[in-house]
Amino acid sequence: MFFILHVNTCNVSIPHGHSHDNKSSSVENTSEQPKxxxxxxxxxxxxxxxxxxxxxxxxxxxxxxxxxxxxxxxxxxxxxxxxxxxxxxxxxxxxxxxxxxxMEGVPSNVNYKQVVDDLVQISGVRNAHSLHIWSLSTQKVALSVHIAIDNDQDPLKILSDAQKMLRKKHSITRSTIQVETYNEHIMNSCENCQQLGTK
Structure with a gap:
């Protein structure tokens, strides 16, 4: 039985060397294969x-x-x-x-509030809202979020920083992040924008 399980485990996934993800959404780290x-x-x-x-x-x-x-x-x-x-x-x-x-629930190893706090702590981010975290499988976690940034910030750099932080701190490799310009009037009048973190 051990031999059968071991052979099947070794043949589970064979990566083909590239990702199909778009640069502006998630960046999948193919070097980290699940154990x-x-x-x-x-x-x-x-x-x-x-x-x-x-x-x-x-x-x-x-x-x-x-x-x-x-x-x-x-x-x-x-x-x-x-x-x-x-x-x-x-x-x-x-x-x-x-x-x-x-049920696509938030995985037990991911702290929802900590993810919000970490997103807002990124330099240039003023607000994080519409955050959704769910399990795709027992090894893969997906996330989608809107982050509002200051006008003078580089959205691609902040997007990259957010994705790196999510991978490093929370092991979230599948993320869709919408970067938008911070507008105080809109943020104050939008219920979804006020639900999570604001600097």
């Missing part, structure tokens, strides 16, 4: 194999006990019940991760 330990399928298969092994030990223990003392016939269903509960508990985290991806 197989983070793959939900590998995690589920590993837990399944370990669970089967633990249950086999429980059945063996119950069989030896019943063979030695036949009056302890309840040992078999008790061991099965206990080890089934243990396996169920270990699958809860996998189920949570799968539901999070299917």
């Amino acid at each position: 197989s330990s983070n793959n939900i399928n590998i995690r589920a298969a590993t837990i399944h194999v370990i669970g089967d092994f633990i249950q086999s030990i429980g059945v063996l223990f119950a069989a030896i006990l019943i063979n030695i003392k036949p009056e302890y016939k309840l040992a078999d269903p008790i061991c099965t019940f206990i080890f089934s509960i243990l396996v169920l508990i270990t699958t809860v985290t996998i189920m949570r991760d799968i539901v999070l991806v299917l």
Whole structure:
């Protein structure tokens, strides 16, 4: 079983050396391939194999006990019940991760408020709003946001700084960032613009 899982893990993805992303939106870092330990399928298969092994030990223990003392016939269903509960508990985290991806929720390893604060801290950024963060898979996180900058700032430099910060600090490699000029009147009258961070 280990050999099959290892071979399948090694053949999961073969990068073809370039990105199809547009320069003004996200920049995908193809050098950072997800580790197989983070793959939900590998995690589920590993837990399944370990669970089967633990249950086999429980059945063996119950069989030896019943063979030695036949009056302890309840040992078999008790061991099965206990080890089934243990396996169920270990699958809860996998189920949570799968539901999070299917519902496109904010991943548990990304702090929404910290992302807002970090975006606003970029030099030249006055406001960050309409921020959406969701899981594309257990390894890939996507983000879209509007950032308002001062008139005298270079939008391409700020876009690049924002993408670098998101990759480095939050491991977000798929981002769509709309850079707009800061207008105090519009920002004060727009509900979406006031929801998040402002300098």
